[in-house]
Amino acid sequence: MTMDASPLHTLPMGPHALLVELDDLAHAQALHAEVLRRRAAGTLPAVRDVVPAARTVLLDGVADPHGLAAEIRTWRIPPLTADAGRLIEIPVRYDGPDLAEVAELWGMPAERIPATLAALELRVAFCGFAPGFGYLTGLPEELHLPRRATPRTAVPAGSVALAGEYAGVYPRSSPGGWQLVGSTDAVLWDPRREPAALLAPGARVRFTDAAAASAASVEQPRT
Amino acid sequence: MTPAAALDVVRPGALTTVQDEGRPGHAHLGVPRSGALDAPAHRLANRLVGNPADAATLETTLDGIALRPRTPVTIAATGAPAPVRIDGRPAAWGAPVHVPAGALLDIGRATAGLRTYVAFSGGIDVEPVLGSRSTDLLSGLGPAPLTPGAELPLGIPYFTPPAPDAAPWQAPPRELVLPLLLGPRHDWFTPESLRMLAGPGYRVSPAANRIGLRTQGPALTRAKEDELPSEGMVLGAVQVPPDGLPVVFLADHPVTGGYPVIGVVPEDHLPAAAQAVPGTPIRFVVRDR
Structure with missing residues (x-):
């Protein structure tokens, strides 16, 4: 992937924070990765919270936001490489109540949905909505879906869902308007675990077909 | 055998939550900061009973709380001024007060302001979530708001507090x-x-x-x-x-x-x-x- 240098705007957000605005998600993700790199290398001034979003990266808990803004404007930010970030595989059972509707919207038989999603490498762009809920990007435009006209009052924990340009997994039962295609036993959020969230911004995600995996394990010879 | 240090909630009030200094640093995972809204009042209450600043206190809303400690405890109420009563007898607001085991501690309706903080020697010792005992009403992390009959464990008291000269309180301005x-x-x-x-x-x-x-x-x-x-x-x-x-x-x-x-x-x-x-x-x- 090649990326042109993007105009980067630094906006004030109170006495201790800085909001950096970029043209699009790809540039926001590239800046987020650069911030984390510099933080890990110890070359970034202390920042309490780094909060990426669709077009922005918020740096909160900063002693000198003006100074940091001036510094960031001098950065050369490399584009995000495809293999940057940890890869997390989430086994999915394709048993969602909206599977047939999604198949129709995508113009394919429902049986092809598992392989279609397994072929994609998604990326956690940002978290929000609930602790541990990651907004996964990387769905090609033809797979973008509308939200449901009427949101459900309770979506079960572990539901694998799609809406707009995003995919996500509900960390716990909550109301929701996304299209539900399947479910997973993966634990998205466990405050007793370190880290508590399975999906953190920057991580790569692949939805694997739980049915295919269990079929394969049954075929294996037993001793 | 001495019972374990704990509080039994008699009257939870309109909205009483456990609060400390919150869980900053987890915003990227979708976790709000939470913590005491009137942080200086929370810290003062802790200081009055000899707790460190990050011990958990109770944050009440407008009409206070009533509870009974199972073991003797030192408490202090700060933030919004409110009548403090122990078994019906008036006690000091903004100062350390000894509450005997089983006595009814009643924090009444705030006479000014909105949120009273009540610290207990040893602090409220519910299980921390991401390093904080705060109730986060947006995401549901931490203990639920108090209900009648709820039981809150207390930690081990830190030390006998020196009595500060005065507990500063600025009355909420009219504007x-x-x-x-x-x-x-x-x-x-x-x-x-x-x-x-x-x-x-x-x-x-x-x-x-x-x-x-x-x-x-x-x-x-x-x-x-x-x-x-x-x-x-x-x-x-x-x-x-x-x-x-x-x-x-x-x-x-x-x-x-x-x-x-x-x-x-x-x-x-x-x-x-x-x-x-x-x-x-x-x-x-x-x-x-």
Whole structure:
């Protein structure tokens, strides 16, 4: 992937924070990765919270936001490489109540949905909505879906869902308007675990077909 | 055998939550900061009973709380002044008070302000979540708001506190003055709106809560009608939803939001916002940086 240098705007957000605005998600993700790199290398001034979003990266808990803004404007930010970030595989059972509707919207038989999603490498762009809920990007435009006209009052924990340009997994039962295609036993959020969230911004995600995996394990010879 | 140190809640009040200094540093995972809204009052209550600043206290809302400790405990009530009674007898507010085992501690209705903090020697010892015992009403982390009959464990007391000379308390002013630093999205509003925001006419809404200080007053108009992609939010951010009425984000605020933030109220002015009762006039002192 090649990326042109993007105009980067630094906006004030109170006495201790800085909001950096970029043209699009790809540039926001590239800046987020650069911030984390510099933080890990110890070359970034202390920042309490780094909060990426669709077009922005918020740096909160900063002693000198003006100074940091001036510094960031001098950065050369490399584009995000495809293999940057940890890869997390989430086994999915394709048993969602909206599977047939999604198949129709995508113009394919429902049986092809598992392989279609397994072929994609998604990326956690940002978290929000609930602790541990990651907004996964990387769905090609033809797979973008509308939200449901009427949101459900309770979506079960572990539901694998799609809406707009995003995919996500509900960390716990909550109301929701996304299209539900399947479910997973993966634990998205466990405050007793370190880290508590399975999906953190920057991580790569692949939805694997739980049915295919269990079929394969049954075929294996037993001793 | 001595019973384990704990409190039995008799009357939880309108809304009483466990609070400490919150869980900052997890915003990227969708976790609000949370923590005591009037942080100086929370810290003072802890100091009065000999606890470190990060021990958990109870944050009440308007009408206090009643409870019985199972073992003798030292308590202190700070924040919004309220009558303190032990088995019906008046006791001091803003000072360490000894409560015998089984006695009824009753914190009454606030006579000024909104939120009273009650510290107990040893601190409330519920299980921490991500390093904090705070109740987060937005995301549901931490212990649930107190209910009648709830039982709260207490930690081991730290040391016998030296009695401070005086517990400073500033009565909530009749007008809530909030400095507001413009940005990041003040250019999404008309110049008239910026003037209106600085003018009179805003009051604390009855819908204000731990998530945000909602306001009533003139609706602000947008100069830019675009849809704003969700972006990171900070404590004190003044977000303007489609109804045009500014909301000052408090401790349980969402970590991201899709409405423009016209400016930010610096954190050290938020304790006063947390004590402003509905109807209090608000004056935003707008500062361009």
